[in-house]
Each structure stands twice: as C-alpha cells, then as structure tokens.
Amino acid sequence: MSDPLLRIENLSVTFDTDGGTVHAVSDVDLSVWPGEIVAIVGESGSGKTVTAMSILRLLPKTARVDCGTLEFRGENLQAMSVRQLRSVRGGPVGMIFQDPMTTLNPVMTVGEQIAEAVILHQSTKDKRAARARAVDLLRLVGVPDAEQRVRQYPHEFSGGMRQRAMIAIAIANDPDLLIADEPTTALDVTIQAQVLALLKKAQAETGAATILITHDLGVVAEMADRVVVMYAGRIAETAGVRELFARPRHPYTMGLLASLPRMDVDVDELDPIPGNPPNLADPPAGCPFHPRCPLARDRCRTERPPLEPVAKDHYSACFFHEELAGVDARTLYGQREVTA
Numbered sequence: 001m002s003d004p005l006l007r008i009e010n011l012s013v014t015f016d017t018d019g020g021t022v023h024a025v026s027d028v029d030l031s032v033w034p035g036e037i038v039a040i041v042g043e044s045g046s047g048k049t050v051t052a053m054s055i056l057r058l059l060p061k062t063a064r065v066d067c068g069t070l071e072f073r074g075e076n077l078q079a080m081s082v083r084q085l086r087s088v089r090g091g092p093v094g095m096i097f098q099d100p101m102t103t104l105n106p107v108m109t110v111g112e113q114i115a116e117a118v119i120l121h122q123s124t125k126d127k128r129a130a131r132a133r134a135v136d137l138l139r140l141v142g143v144p145d146a147e148q149r150v151r152q153y154p155h156e157f158s159g160g161m162r163q164r165a166m167i168a169i170a171i172a173n174d175p176d177l178l179i180a181d182e183p184t185t186a187l188d189v190t191i192q193a194q195v196l197a198l199l200k201k202a203q204a205e206t207g208a209a210t211i212l213i214t215h216d217l218g219v220v221a222e223m224a225d226r227v228v229v230m231y232a233g234r235i236a237e238t239a240g241v242r243e244l245f246a247r248p249r250h251p252y253t254m255g256l257l258a259s260l261p262r263m264d265v266d267v268d269e270l271d272p273i274p275g276n277p278p279n280l281a282d283p284p285a286g287c288p289f290h291p292r293c294p295l296a297r298d299r300c301r302t303e304r305p306p307l308e309p310v311a312k313d314h315y316s317a318c319f320f321h322e323e324l325a326g327v328d329a330r331t332l333y334g335q336r337e338v339t340a
C-alpha cells in the first residue's frame, strides 16, 4: 500500500476551563490515503471538529495539543512555521465549514475571494486570469449566471449557493486533501442533497482525499469509503463503510445504526441509546461508553478497552466485540419492530 497522505498518531487535545480540564480528544490515530473519503461520525461533543482543527493547527491558543506524529505528504506539520502552514491551508488542503458566513468575507465579492485564493497559492499574479478562473470555478460548482454572480457579495447568495462558493474556494488550488466539517448541516434537506452531490463531484474531479465530519449516518453511507466512529473524544470503531454498516462490532456504533430510520419497518423507538455522552471534564473510569451500554459488565467500569483489530481493516474498542459478531443492532437495544 502507498504511504498515507495524512498521518496522525496519538493525538490528544485538552482545554483548561473553569469546569476543569476538558479531554476533548484522546489517543486518536487517523491516517488518510490519497483519494479516499473518510467520514468521522459521532454525537455532538465527541471530538470530531477538534480532531480536524488539529491537523492545520487551527485550534485556539487555549488548546493543549499533544501529538506523536502529524504528517501531511510526509512533512511534519508540527514543525512548520505559521507562514508555511498558511501556504498549506487553502492550497494543498482545502477546507469547507458548516457556516460559510463565518468564513467568507462579507465586504469582498465572492469572485474576489475566489480569485484571492487562486493568487495566494499559485504562481500567477495575473488578476484577470484569476477572475476568469473564479467564474470557471463558480460554474463548476453549479452557480447559475456565474459571470454576474461573481460580482455579488456573500449576503446576496442563498445558504446553498454560499456553500457552493466555499467549495469553489476549497478546490481552487486542486487540493490533495479536503476537510469538510458538517458541510450541509445548516442547509435545507433538499439543498443538502444537492451540495453533497456537488461535493462528491468536486472530490471525484480533483481526486482529493476527503475528511468528512458529520453526525448523519445517511451522509456517511452516501459518501464515505471508510468510517471513524468517535465517542467521548476517542475512536470507538473504524472500518470500511460497507463492513461497518453490515457488521458493526461496537455497541455505540450499533446504537447509531439502530436509530437510523428504515423504509421497510416502523420502529416504536427512534432514539435507542439511552442517556447522554459523558462530561469530558470528568469522564467515567473504564470504557467511556459503559454508562449507556446495554452490554456493560464489571470490567468495562474499571478498564478501558483498547482499539483492537476485529477483522481486516476493522477495529473496535470493546472488550466484547466477539460476542457482537452477527448480533442485530436493534436486538441489542431491545427494540421492537412494528411492521408497517
């Protein structure tokens, strides 16, 4: 196998807060190979965004980051100067966030912002060429009347169109890696589908590897090659997308899958994981999922399960992963099916 494009080993991030030290991310390993789409899923607060922000060192100064290895294309990101990092951000690594209004500059036209991204990272300083490229990019991401709209400001764009403009900026310099953090969460459902389809097209055209952060397993099924399931700042399970959906081996993943709506049956309970994620300033001893786990035993309350291989390219952090082989996720959560 080729070398990974991105290699993260032993990433831990804490924040000192009034409520104590928050263990936002603990012992995360994540490698991404060229061209693949890796989804990071988990409930709110599970550490997805903090993991992604760590890559390009975009966390606030209050974050304490401890990382064994952090390499992009074999280069140590931790050793890079701020200036070197700036040339990576928006160049070989494109970023797309949930709310484009926080990233787009309200007093610059959309075209100027795309052209600026092009000029910043490419040898051309030719403004006309950069503007022409902005129109091409807007066209590529499906913004109608691109020649006119390139002169408009972000507030003149709808939410879906702004997200398209963000994607145009992210792919402007033909990136090797795209980081998309909940790129469609703020959009209406119909627009979400369009923007996801566009992201998939942009990914296919640029061949960029993609880290897609989402809490939506439907999006994962649609988009991802590989899935990393996070719980309480740790990786609970990781596998190829088909393997994970067909043969989940962690009770948390099974809970997420059991809560997916299905076409063929009604279920009498759509949110089967009882309880809430733990307070990361005071995480439980042992397995962080044990207070909510239908399988929890004494050992889980005192010892933390390591992330272990359970099948080819499939890892689970559950002591009892063997017992879970072949178990239906809904059965594990005691869910009754009410046939429609």
Ligand SMILES: Nc1ncnc2c1ncn2[C@@H]1O[C@H](COP(=O)(O)OP(=O)(O)OP(=O)(O)O)[C@@H](O)[C@H]1O
Pocket (backbone or CB within 6 Å): 015, 017, 022, 023, 024, 025, 042, 043, 044, 045, 046, 047, 048, 049, 050, 051, 060, 062, 215, 280
């Ligand atoms: N600047 C900060 N100061 C203190 N705690 C923080 C800070 N940023 C994140 N955290 C904490 O780190 C943990 C992980 O947050 P993160 O944003 O990565 O979660 P997430 O999985 O991306 O959630 P969401 O889906 O809501 O975005 C949370 O407990 C969060 O409160």
